Amino acid sequence: MTDLTRRRALYGIATGSAAALAGCTGTGDPVPGGDGTDGGDGTDGDGTDGTDGDGGSDADPETDVHQVGAALSGPAWSRTERRGFCALLTDEDDAAWLLRDAPAETVAFVEETDFAASALVYAESVGPTTCHDEIAFEGIEVDEGTLVADATVSGAQDEEVACGEAITYPAALLRVTSDPLPDAAELSVTDGWGETGAVRSDDWVRDPESLAGEVRPEHDPANVPPAFECDADGFARHPQVYDGEVNWGGGGGAGSDAGGDGPLALRVVIPGDDAPGSDPLAIGRGTQFRIELTNVSGEPASVGSQAKYNLEVRTESGWTELRGTDGDPTVGYNDLAIGVPPGGTLEWEFEMTETGLVEDGPRADAFRVCPGLVPGRYRFVFFGAADLAVAFDYED
DSSP states (O other), X not given: OBOOOSOOOBOOOOOSOOXXXXXXXXXXXXXXXXXXXXXXXXXXXXXOOOOOTTXXXXXXXXXXXXXXXXOSSOOOSOTTTOSOEEEEEOSGGXXXXXXXXXXXXXXXXXXXXXXXXXXXXEEEOOEXXXXXXXXXXXXXXXXXXXXXXXXXXXXXXXXXXXXXXXXXOXXXXXXXXXXXXXXXXXXXXXOTTSOEEEEETTOBSSOGGGSSSBSOOSSOOSOOOSOOOOOSTTOEEOOOOSOSOXXXXXXXXXXXXXXXXXXXXXXXXXXXXXXXXXXXXXXETXXXXXXXXXXXXXXXXXXXXXXXXXXXXXXXXXXEXXXXXXXXXXXXXXXXXXXXXXXXXXXXXXXXXTTTTTXXXXXXXXXXXXXXXXXXXXXXXXXXXXXXXXXXXXXX
16 A cells, blocks of 8 residues: 655645636624624514515524634635635534644534534635734625625724734634525625625635646647657556546546546646746756646545556557556555645656656655656646646657
């Protein structure tokens, strides 16, 4: 059995833009106090039962708010592109990725939630001072299965309070008890500068177009060798574990057949590939490069072991695996799943040499590249997700 042989998950901060999605703004009375209490009897402040006069939404749900403090997502989103981030948590497992570094009080708030009757909405935003450390919710409704609300970053309530100048990322959990429970969340988020924007629980937190790196060259390869054959007796190649076509640059998680519009984006990143006149996907001998897999969605994604990949060269007879052994080439891949949080990135690092392509991979003590590298088109296929692939050219 082979466990992870490369990097652990690298939870990157998004620097790219997020897809702009329209949203609606809830209206109504605030959640009283914002201190973890509610109205006590489930009514609005005016004593009504909270039903929508036109029948367009469910009765106002019972609510409870917990101020988390600092953001738990990383944050996974760019404050220059959006006002915040939200996630809908419908069972305790949904919250696992958020709770790794959460305060004990936050963990307890989640554990105390009866998910048979309630759901949690996790919200983040941003503010300009240390006093912008809470999020207040207003106008909370469940409208045709979607929880809608206003979420506003709260600053100092007293002008005499001294606030330090610092970018802060406040976060809060909103517990919602309703029948039926929401299956999506949409917030009108106002950050600490007073800027408002809509965010949804199914938003993409990163724009795939903004990610570093490339997917594959647009031109045909300059060289296609007739074959890639090793003349060593008994040499056996690592099998091609994926089946059929690959998904170039993006797709779904483990066990998914999703195509390029899935939550995962794969890129090959080559240092210096933005130099004037350079080919962005050309690698010379000894060049260090990396493969990055990013969850661009607003929900956690699961993938298999990072060891689950093929490294191939294109020949006249098709794509051929580079690596093999002088004995049994079988790799006992485990069935463990890796959770990649919203905006999170997994990374593989390589050097474009025969040893640099295998030294940190599975069975590094046994695998080798044979024969030597030849100029041409190469690709990386990650079958730990939906057979995601990227390609680049090697120029000797």
